Amino acid sequence: MQIVRKNLTFQLDKPILYMMTKKRRRLLELLQESVQPLSAQQVYEQMEESLDMATVYRGLKYLEEAGEISSFLLDCSERGVERYYSQSSSCHRHFLHCVSCHSFTSLNECPLGSLEKIEKETGFRVEEHYLTLKGTCEKCQINVRGK
Amino acid sequence: MQIVRKNLTFQLDKPILYMMTKKRRRLLELLQESVQPLSAQQVYEQMEESLDMATVYRGLKYLEEAGEISSFLLDCSERGVERYYSQSSSCHRHFLHCVSCHSFTSLNECPLGSLEKIEKETGFRVEEHYLTLKGTCEKCQINVRGK
DNA sequence: AAAAATATGCAAATCGTTCGCAAAAATTTG
DNA sequence: CAAATTTTTGCGAACGATTTGCATATTTTT
Ligand SMILES: [Mn+2]
Ligand SMILES: [Mn+2]
Ligand SMILES: [Zn+2]
Ligand SMILES: [Zn+2]
Numbered sequence: 001m002q003i004v005r006k007n008l009t010f011q012l013d014k015p016i017l018y019m020m021t022k023k024r025r026r027l028l029e030l031l032q033e034s035v036q037p038l039s040a041q042q043v044y045e046q047m048e049e050s051l052d053m054a055t056v057y058r059g060l061k062y063l064e065e066a067g068e069i070s071s072f073l074l075d076c077s078e079r080g081v082e083r084y085y086s087q088s089s090s091c092h093r094h095f096l097h098c099v100s101c102h103s104f105t106s107l108n109e110c111p112l113g114s115l116e117k118i119e120k121e122t123g124f125r126v127e128e129h130y131l132t133l134k135g136t137c138e139k140c141q142i143n144v145r146g147k
Numbered sequence: 148m149q150i151v152r153k154n155l156t157f158q159l160d161k162p163i164l165y166m167m168t169k170k171r172r173r174l175l176e177l178l179q180e181s182v183q184p185l186s187a188q189q190v191y192e193q194m195e196e197s198l199d200m201a202t203v204y205r206g207l208k209y210l211e212e213a214g215e216i217s218s219f220l221l222d223c224s225e226r227g228v229e230r231y232y233s234q235s236s237s238c239h240r241h242f243l244h245c246v247s248c249h250s251f252t253s254l255n256e257c258p259l260g261s262l263e264k265i266e267k268e269t270g271f272r273v274e275e276h277y278l279t280l281k282g283t284c285e286k287c288q289i290n291v292r293g294k
Numbered sequence: 295a296a297a298a299a300t301a302t303g304c305a306a307a308t309c310g311t312t313c314g315c316a317a318a319a320a321t322t323t324g
Numbered sequence: 325c326a327a328a329t330t331t332t333t334g335c336g337a338a339c340g341a342t343t344t345g346c347a348t349a350t351t352t353t354t
Contacts, residue, residue, distance in 0.1 A: 019320065019331065040310085052334045057311065059332095073228060075220050075277075081228070082310095096271045105269050112258055115280075122252050123285030124243045130222075130279045133262075138270030166351070168301065187341085199303050204342060206301095229341095 023051055027059045028087070031069055036104050037084035037095065060085055072130060076102065094130075098137035105137060170198055174206045175234070178216055183251050184231035184242065207232055219277060223249065245284035252284060 030046055031038060038046070044056045063069045064085070071085045074097060084104075086093075096105040115126045177193055178185060185193070191203045210216045211232070218232045221244060231251075233240075243252040262273045 021320080021332065023333080050334095053310090054312075054335080055333055073220055073222050080310095081220060096265075096269055096273070098271070099274070105271060107265065108268060111260065111262075111265060112278075113260070115258075118243075118254065118258060118280070121255060122243055123288075124245070124252060124280070124282050125288060126243070126280050126282040127246070128281040130277075130281075131259075132277045133265070133271070133273050134275040134277075135271050135273040141270075141272060166300065168351080170302080197303095200341090201304080201343075202302055 023049070023055060024059045024062060027056065028063055028068055031063075031085055032087045034086070037072075037086040039082045039084055041082075043085065072132070074132065078102070094133070096133045096135060096137070098140055099134050100136055100140035103137055107133075170196070170202060171206045171209060174203070175210055175215055178210075178232055179234045181233070184219075184233035186229045186231055190232065219279070221279065225249070241278045241280070243280045243282060243284070245287055246281050247283055247287035250284055254280075 026047065026049070027043060030043055034046075040053070040056050040060060043060070044051065044053055047056075060069065060071070064071060067088055069085050070088045070092075071083050072095075073081060073083055075081050076097065077099070079102065092110065094107045094110060096107065097103075098105070110131075112129060112131065115129075118124065119126055173194065173196070174190060177190055181193075187200075187203050187207060190207070191198065191200055194203075207216065207218070211218055214235055216232050217235045217239075218230050219242075220228060220230055222228050223244065224246070226249065239257065241254045241257060243254065244250075245252070257278075259276060259278065262276075265271065266273055
């Protein structure tokens with residue numbers, strides 16, 4: 001127990017038994033450099049050095065467990081269900097998804113007010129929430145024909 | 148064009164070329180009778196008469212296109228990603244998901260205020276939104292050991 | 295009643311993701 | 325440092341929910 005490997009560039013909330021390797025660090029950097037959340041496939045395509053898809057999935061899982069990145073599901077009518085990954089910035093975020101060009105825009109703040117009213121009304125203890133907004137981004141509204 | 152088959156118990160927004168069969172009607176009834184949203188698998192299990200899984204999927208797709216039901220994705224850490232179906236009641240709804248007993252509770256009203264502020268801030272035209280709240284339901288808070 | 299259209303069951307295909315295993319890389323031990 | 329141990333990686337196979345093709349059954353139209 002409590003055996004934590006070295007070679008970590010970040011503090012772990014809970015000790016996990018693995019290592020931060022070159023490939024995993026590169027995965028993380030890619031997501032930190034990207035303004036947009038990326039799917040596993042997109043991460044894979046943006047990797048310069050070759051990397052097996054299974055390793056991408058394992059790496060993303062590792063980084064998410066370590067708290068460095070977080071993911072959400074997007075149910076896009078054109079592209080189907082995809083999981084998107086982004087760095088875990090300080091606080092939680094919500095994204096707007098453009099149904100035309102499929103880009104994401106980050107919200108500055110959470111549009112959900114206090115959840116107390118909901119908790120009182122339902123008796124629920126609310127622990128997490130996920131919000132996805134879909135619509136058309138500024139660019140796509142101008143280029144009416146889409147991208 | 149504009150050929151719409153008979154045997155429909157509801158009005159279609161857009162004409163579609165298929166029929167409301169006994170089996171599809173039973174699918175719809177099941178969802179209308181259920182307080183909880185149901186997954187394709189749950190619908191399948193609750194059908195008394197035998198029905199192929201492919202027919203369940205095709206039927207649910209048909210009903211959703213006809214606007215009679217709607218679906219959303221749930222990303223549950225225990226059960227993975229599942230699509231849930233429920234009748235399309237008058238207005239859009241949001242659900243609370245209990246991470247202990249996996250039940251759903253419906254919110255009375257949408258906790259999202261006006262989206263105008265977001266639209267101004269981001270330039271986005273918001274067309275849809277999906278909100279999932281996760282937490283612990285009243286029962287599960289009492290039975291601390293979960294269901 | 296016969297012809298045309300659509301739904302259904304069944305089996306196979308699909309596709310993103312996960313898994314098992316042997317080889318490679320990183321870490322620990324002495 | 326080299327040897328022993330642990331973890332990661334690539335590769336191919338497995339997985340599982342959903343979709344698809346096709347022959348047959350059901351429903352609708354004529
Ligand atoms: Mn929020
Ligand atoms: Mn709402
Ligand atoms: Zn756009
Ligand atoms: Zn519960």
